[in-house]
Amino acid sequence: MTTIQKKAANPAAHLSPEDVEEIGRRLDEIRQSVLDTRGERDAAYIRRVIDAQRKLELGSRAVLLFSILPPAWVVGTTGLAIAKIIENMEIGHNVMHGQWDWMRDPKIHSTTWEWDNASPADQWKHSHNELHHTYTNVVGKDNDLGYGIMRVDEEQRWHPMYLAQPLWNFINACFFEYGIAAYDLELGKNLASKKRRSSPDFKARAKVTLKKIRNQMTKDYVLHPLLSGPSALTTLSANFTANLVRNLWTHSVIMCGHFPEGVETFEKTSIDGETRGEWYLRQMLGSANISGSQAMHFMTGNLSHQVEHHLFPDLPSNRYAEIAPQVRALFDEYGLRYHSAPLVAQVASAWHKVFRLSLPNGFMEAPASSVTLLATKRGRRELRRRPAA
Amino acid sequence: MRVRDRVTRVAEAVTTPLLPADYLDLFHPLRSGAPLRGRIEHVQPETADAATIVIRPGADWAGHVPGQYVRLGIDVDGVRLWRAYSLTHGPRADGRISITVKAVADGKVSHHLVHGMPVGSLVHLEQATGDFVLPPEGGKLLFVTAGSGITPVIGMLRNLFPVTDDGVVRLPRSDAFDITVLHVAPGEPHSIFAADLRALAAAGAIDLIARYDDVHGVLDVEDLSRLVPDLDARTTFACGPAGLLDALEAHHSGRGLELFTEQFRPTTRVVGEGGTVTYARTGTVVEADGATALLDAGEAAGVLMPSGCRMGVCFGCVLPLRQGSVRDLRNGEVTTAEPGDGVVVQTCINAAAGPCELEI
Numbered sequence: 001m002t003t004i005q006k007k008a009a010n011p012a013a014h015l016s017p018e019d020v021e022e023i024g025r026r027l028d029e030i031r032q033s034v035l036d037t038r039g040e041r042d043a044a045y046i047r048r049v050i051d052a053q054r055k056l057e058l059g060s061r062a063v064l065l066f067s068i069l070p071p072a073w074v075v076g077t078t079g080l081a082i083a084k085i086i087e088n089m090e091i092g093h094n095v096m097h098g099q100w101d102w103m104r105d106p107k108i109h110s111t112t113w114e115w116d117n118a119s120p121a122d123q124w125k126h127s128h129n130e131l132h133h134t135y136t137n138v139v140g141k142d143n144d145l146g147y148g149i150m151r152v153d154e155e156q157r158w159h160p161m162y163l164a165q166p167l168w169n170f171i172n173a174c175f176f177e178y179g180i181a182a183y184d185l186e187l188g189k190n191l192a193s194k195k196r197r198s199s200p201d202f203k204a205r206a207k208v209t210l211k212k213i214r215n216q217m218t219k220d221y222v223l224h225p226l227l228s229g230p231s232a233l234t235t236l237s238a239n240f241t242a243n244l245v246r247n248l249w250t251h252s253v254i255m256c257g258h259f260p261e262g263v264e265t266f267e268k269t270s271i272d273g274e275t276r277g278e279w280y281l282r283q284m285l286g287s288a289n290i291s292g293s294q295a296m297h298f299m300t301g302n303l304s305h306q307v308e309h310h311l312f313p314d315l316p317s318n319r320y321a322e323i324a325p326q327v328r329a330l331f332d333e334y335g336l337r338y339h340s341a342p343l344v345a346q347v348a349s350a351w352h353k354v355f356r357l358s359l360p361n362g363f364m365e366a367p368a369s370s371v372t373l374l375a376t377k378r379g380r381r382e383l384r385r386r387p388a389a
Numbered sequence: 390m391r392v393r394d395r396v397t398r399v400a401e402a403v404t405t406p407l408l409p410a411d412y413l414d415l416f417h418p419l420r421s422g423a424p425l426r427g428r429i430e431h432v433q434p435e436t437a438d439a440a441t442i443v444i445r446p447g448a449d450w451a452g453h454v455p456g457q458y459v460r461l462g463i464d465v466d467g468v469r470l471w472r473a474y475s476l477t478h479g480p481r482a483d484g485r486i487s488i489t490v491k492a493v494a495d496g497k498v499s500h501h502l503v504h505g506m507p508v509g510s511l512v513h514l515e516q517a518t519g520d521f522v523l524p525p526e527g528g529k530l531l532f533v534t535a536g537s538g539i540t541p542v543i544g545m546l547r548n549l550f551p552v553t554d555d556g557v558v559r560l561p562r563s564d565a566f567d568i569t570v571l572h573v574a575p576g577e578p579h580s581i582f583a584a585d586l587r588a589l590a591a592a593g594a595i596d597l598i599a600r601y602d603d604v605h606g607v608l609d610v611e612d613l614s615r616l617v618p619d620l621d622a623r624t625t626f627a628c629g630p631a632g633l634l635d636a637l638e639a640h641h642s643g644r645g646l647e648l649f650t651e652q653f654r655p656t657t658r659v660v661g662e663g664g665t666v667t668y669a670r671t672g673t674v675v676e677a678d679g680a681t682a683l684l685d686a687g688e689a690a691g692v693l694m695p696s697g698c699r700m701g702v703c704f705g706c707v708l709p710l711r712q713g714s715v716r717d718l719r720n721g722e723v724t725t726a727e728p729g730d731g732v733v734v735q736t737c738i739n740a741a742a743g744p745c746e747l748e749i
Contacts, residue, residue, distance in 0.1 A: 028719070028720075032720055035720070035722070038467070039466035039467045039468075040464070040466050040467045041467075042467055043464060043467030043468075044467075051415060054407075054411070054412055054415055055415065058412060097704065098704035098707070098735075101704065101707070101733060102467075102468060103464070103467050103468055103469060104468055104469040104470075104730070104731060104732060104733075105464075105469050106731055107411075109733070110704045110707070111704075111707060111733060114406035114407075115406060116406060125703070125704070125705065126697070126705065129697065129698070129702070129703035129704060129705060130697035130698050130703040130705045133698065133702050133703060134697070134698040134700065134702060134703060212406075215402065215405045215406070216405070216406075218402055218405075219402060219403060219404075219405050223399070223402055223403050224403065227403070276700075279700070313702055313703075314701070314702065314704065
């Protein structure tokens, strides 16, 4: 059985092993209902998004050829930032998850896609799809918990270095794509010892990453500015701004997925011999959604449906919104907390945790609201009736 | 470095991580240098369940010889499926190509082509291929065609005898040919190109022997020499279902006659529980049961398999399925591939469902 890390109240304590397997069976049913109806409508959706994104990017870059004119700078930079966000999130992230592999289109496939980001697709797929999605929120196995540079769980030992983690987190947000690349390279671990530094595997991977970064930088900071002629400097600043906006946005959305207060983490030993039902339960307790408009969901690449995405990482992203009510009903039925809050609240909550855990435990309390206010009525009743074992 | 190469390199640097082609495809998918595609220009119903589809191929179409076929990839319910179809016109002056498709029972692709493809749709193409073509030197030939097996033959006949408003034209190159067509179909109303064959026969271009099951009974190959008196003097070209072709092989080899055959519909794949798994590049062959994942079976046999989460989540283990059938252990769904289909499967949650071959 999945055990929650030494929390005062285990939010799944009231579930019997049979309950957990039943939840797994019900989730499998939801997954199958999407597979049974997956088809032309979905294929048309992703093709339309890719088509629109490429045209938006082309159009924005064309406008930026005249970026010396302030209105052109504003319009082009806005368009390019939006195009880059869509490319990274609704398209890149989801295609590389294999969400569209079923179409058998070699151009929209997890094995061939490369994205507009510093981290090479192959390395990102390993650290994200394989490690993060398999070992979600398992302390010591899922490096997404704090990216190895931050303390985001009470169980991580405090060190004075963490006092500065709000600053690290802000710098990481500004240069997030390089943060991801360094993280996918496991730079911290690999640079620590001479043996790791000189391992042929690490050197080969670092070379690939550096080449990708060089290509990306040449494109945004050399070639497109040069093509702009007299607008070279303003195009450079426009491209830098678009990348900055994209970095800040993606960082915020991704922080919301697992960092908000009240999202559970798990012990390494708790996943030994984990059943499918228990794996599902871990994803349910370890993810948080963002509520909001359709446009917001789209711009987050539907990672606002983080719970649904973590339960079914290979289902097409356009379907998460459709199954969310069924998933939520299942949470309610079994008295589990479905984390969902507007973007501003989730970002604030995640930042609150970053500040709180920069201090040793006990200096700043977890907000009570995260446990009670968002819990469902039935969940509260169940939790009271059957206290943590 | 040539100027052209330099321009290409700069263009690639400007569009990285995509290629210039990814953007050009948005506006001009049929241009030279693009992956070969075609646009459907016209759909002409032939019978209730068959239609001729006229396609404008991309600029890099290399042409074809009458009788050859083309592999066509179309998206049915969002999934790209590939099938081979005979080209039913010889090379045309307007550069268009055409295929004639009969909607077969359970035929996802053929139904979609006959009934579901709007004019203007893009299709994916490979270059024409096939050895079932007219011998350039001419000669005395017998075409035995059954059902839609008429399609490659119609391509050859149209090339020799174009039909114009003034009727059938006998081109000079047709002089070297003496052609008899034995056409077999369940019944005349369902027979595609029956009218074309009759017109060619009426013009004296071919000798036509039409055999309809509902009128003449099912064809027995032993009757061939009675139906075609000069059978021994002719080279036979046959296209139709496997049963007929097998019977013809036996008949002709017994008499020492020359026979060329063409069959599109592959021998039926047996979908079962477990099967022989071939890891093609390493040459490893394993008998795997229906409960063992392809990944586990390969690793147990010493194949260096890519792997990841081992639970169907991360797509780190995917490999091309060259051919054969596999079953998803989670929900029982069967995936089948023919060579060239480009099907990629997750090896950690798929088991053999009959013989299959993986590209590793």
